[in-house]
Amino acid sequence: MNLEQVARRAKVSTATVSRVLNNASVVKNSTRTRVVKAIEELKYYPNLHARSLAGGKSRTIGVIVSNLENPFFFDIYKTIESDARGRGYEVVMANTDYRSEQLVSSIRLMIGRRVAGLACIVSEMAPELLAELDQSHIPVVFYDVGTPRPNITNIRVNYRRGIEKVVDYLHSLGHRKLGFIGHHAILGPINERMKAVMDAVARIPSLEVRAAADADTLEGGRQATRALLSTGFEPTALICVNDITAVGALRELRERHIGVPRDMSVTGFDNVKLSEFCYPALTTVHIPRERIGHIICDCLAPQPGKPAATDPEVVIDPELVLRDSTGPAARATP
Amino acid sequence: MNLEQVARRAKVSTATVSRVLNNASVVKNSTRTRVVKAIEELKYYPNLHARSLAGGKSRTIGVIVSNLENPFFFDIYKTIESDARGRGYEVVMANTDYRSEQLVSSIRLMIGRRVAGLACIVSEMAPELLAELDQSHIPVVFYDVGTPRPNITNIRVNYRRGIEKVVDYLHSLGHRKLGFIGHHAILGPINERMKAVMDAVARIPSLEVRAAADADTLEGGRQATRALLSTGFEPTALICVNDITAVGALRELRERHIGVPRDMSVTGFDNVKLSEFCYPALTTVHIPRERIGHIICDCLAPQPGKPAATDPEVVIDPELVLRDSTGPAARATP
DNA sequence: AGCCCTTCTGTCAGCGCTTACAAAATGCCG
DNA sequence: CGGCATTTTGTAAGCGCTGACAGAAGGGCT
CATH class of the missing domain: 3.40.50.2300 (Response regulator)
Known part of the structure; x- marks a missing residue:
């Protein structure tokens, strides 16, 4: 099914069909009607590949x-x-x-x-x-x-600024030992986010941080949390790289009967819809x-x-x- | 950047370039190398539109x-x-x-x-x-x-069978008044799923059901739950059309201080990862x-x-x- | 050297569409 | 009714690629 067949049926040239298709330039009304009819009868859809090839865009x-x-x-x-x-x-x-x-x-x-x-x-x-x-x-x-x-x-x-806000807030609540739940991708060599956490913590001498990372998924957040908690380091707050991993962290904490926020505070990042719907609802950082x-x-x-x-x-x-x-x-x- | 330019640079015809591109048929090794080199130097990528147009697939x-x-x-x-x-x-x-x-x-x-x-x-x-x-x-x-x-x-x-399992299970737990949290799309005229619920309930005389629906989202599940609960109907269990709406329902119940599963049982559908990670973890129906x-x-x-x-x-x-x-x-x- | 078979490469006609450009149709006027 | 401007349509040249076909090279043999 192509332009030519439609053209033939409507008894016009392919150029005219093309014109009505792109409702470009002028086509006499009666002609247009005829063409539209042919298109519908034939259930014709223009070949998008041909179109972008010919049109160059x-x-x-x-x-x-x-x-x-x-x-x-x-x-x-x-x-x-x-x-x-x-x-x-x-x-x-x-x-x-x-x-x-x-x-x-x-x-x-x-x-x-x-x-x-x-x-x-x-x-x-x-x-x-x-x-x-x-x-x-x-x-x-x-x-x-x-x-x-x-x-x-x-x-x-400005992740840096967001993390600072989180760190300052946790500090103001009396937290001193912080955990960071990252994910592989951003723990690579050029790791802006990880650095942001380190730097934010470094500003405040009394603060200490330890990180763990896994995939950017519910399961990944859980695993990273498990890994972090089994190092012997005992944080009172967990900063998660995003809301999804935070929900994973919540799950692991629940498993361990660690109450949130009583025994452990948890923060997310992104302010995804789920962060309001999980339990407890996450303190997080909104990104528009x-x-x-x-x-x-x-x-x-x-x-x-x-x-x-x-x-x-x-x-x-x-x-x-x-x-x-x-x-x-x-x-x-x- | 097109085949011809690559061909010119490699001093071959476009057909040959095409051949190495589709590593089809035979191309002399020395030629292939030359072509590959030209392609790389020029950072050439074949125009996919032209390709599928010409190839017809x-x-x-x-x-x-x-x-x-x-x-x-x-x-x-x-x-x-x-x-x-x-x-x-x-x-x-x-x-x-x-x-x-x-x-x-x-x-x-x-x-x-x-x-x-x-x-x-x-x-x-x-x-x-x-x-x-x-x-x-x-x-x-x-x-x-x-x-x-x-x-x-x-x-x-076989949604019908899945729903029956849910209904039977809830019935065996002593539930008699059930709520169904659906979503718009499947509450349309030809509503297989809604019917499945109705039919499953109809098999057991002591059972009663009432439905509400909204979007297929966390928020939608919450809204539908709110709507259902404000009708005066007092279910002891909520069957949700899927896990996401179920998580929305959990949220609304929490807001109303209705304990799950103490005061209300909730079931999801699909067995999405989130269903294990929410609180409480959802009883649901697995679909592979x-x-x-x-x-x-x-x-x-x-x-x-x-x-x-x-x-x-x-x-x-x-x-x-x-x-x-x-x-x-x-x-x-x- | 001459022949034939194989391997490799080039030529060219499309694929279905757009878009100048040219040609035809129409309308308006004197 | 002819002439001209305007509107509408047709013609045809690509767009970048593939693939059938034909032609050129190369190799082995007599």
Whole structure:
């Protein structure tokens, strides 16, 4: 089923069919009707590949995410999708699962698809990939990978500031020994977040911290907590890298009959919906995911009216949200 | 950047470049090396649109999901993705958010992309869309929409049986007044699941049930629970349409200081990871999501060796998983 | 050296669509 | 009714790639 068949049936040329398809330029009303009828009768749908090949553009934006299962990423994705759709763009998504080979192949896939713009919401980015991206001339937005350059926007969350707020708050509650539940991906060599924790703690001499990490999942949070608690270090508060791992931590603590927040305070990060629904509701740090999604779309899917935004860097400031998982440090055990 | 430029640089014809790209047929080793070098130097990535246009096939399978945010769907998606990748297929996903216009446009999008196969994991399907799908000659697998036909496989979960198990179990614990927390999408006209509950309850004369529904989210589960409890009906157990809404229900009950399972039993459905991690851990019904994903991929992404599976219908039998959110019915309140 | 078979490479016609550009149809006016 | 501006339609050249086919190289044999 192709343009030509539709054209034949409507007794017009393929160009005319193309015109009504793109409701571009002028087509006499009677002709248009005829064509539309033919299209419907034949249940014709234009071959998108041919279209973007011929048109030289794709009106598609690509989104690469490390872990769409984490609602934090999902919320961003969803915002991008609905914004993009509103502007007449399609979205194609690739989930890397924190695996770097997947990142590589996803990026190449997106380049191969000649996407009009690419959002990389991943936690690592090899320099060679950056080079490839540069070559491709595709506008790119990164989330938190920290390398603004021409044609590339970077959205950075001031994680450092968020962690400081958490640490200060816990300190004010009397906590002195803190645990940090991270996840593999951000405990890599260039580990902004881990450093943020260390630095925040280092500001306050009386504070002590120990970290453990696992996958960015419920189970991972639980495992890391288990690992941390079996080292002999006895924290009175657990700072979790995000809400999901925090819920995993809660589970492990429950198993060990460690009361939260009576015996142990726990904090999350992101302020995902689940953080209100778990028990106890998590004290966490809010990151405006929808705003991030909007910004990304503004950069990648320009509307007819205004041009694409092109700030090299956007910084987001996070905010502490107090709920029930934190409380005063228990007295030192007798 | 295109084939021709690479060809020129490697001093060969475009056909040869194409050949090394598809590592098809024979290319002299020295030539291959030269071409590979040119490709790398130029950071060339084939235009996928041109490729599938010329080749007439796409090696891409489409997945349409109502709500990827629900881990149940996500797990299926993830399995499909990794299976497909293993067989050399790409996956494109569309999330409909339970909105029928989105379903329509997603299906057309997939047809337009000429996907090699399509998985529809959605809860409704207008007959006209089925007709369009038929026309397109794309192999399709439905999850639980109940319309096997030529070229279309349907995977059905024996929800009826699962619900019966839940109802019987609650009945055996002494519960007589049951609440059902559904969600909009499945409370539509053809509502298999709602009927399943009604029928399961109808088998046992002493049982009574009342239902409420909202979105398929944490918040939706909470709202529906609130609505149900404010009708004056006083159930001692809540059957939730899935684990996510069940977690929403738990939250509302906590707010009302209704103890689970002391004052109220709660059951979920799906046995999503979260159901073990919430508090109290949910009694639920296990549905083998990975198995579903594998079956889907077997139908849509045939491997060189064996041909695609084409059973018209596959039925999955669910199993009860007992955890902490259910217990004996409280004595009648004095 | 001449022949034939094999291996390798090049040529070229599409795939289904868009988009100048050209051609045809229409409308308006004097 | 001819002439011209305007609207509407058709023609055809690609877009970047694949794949059938044909042609060129190379090798072994007599």
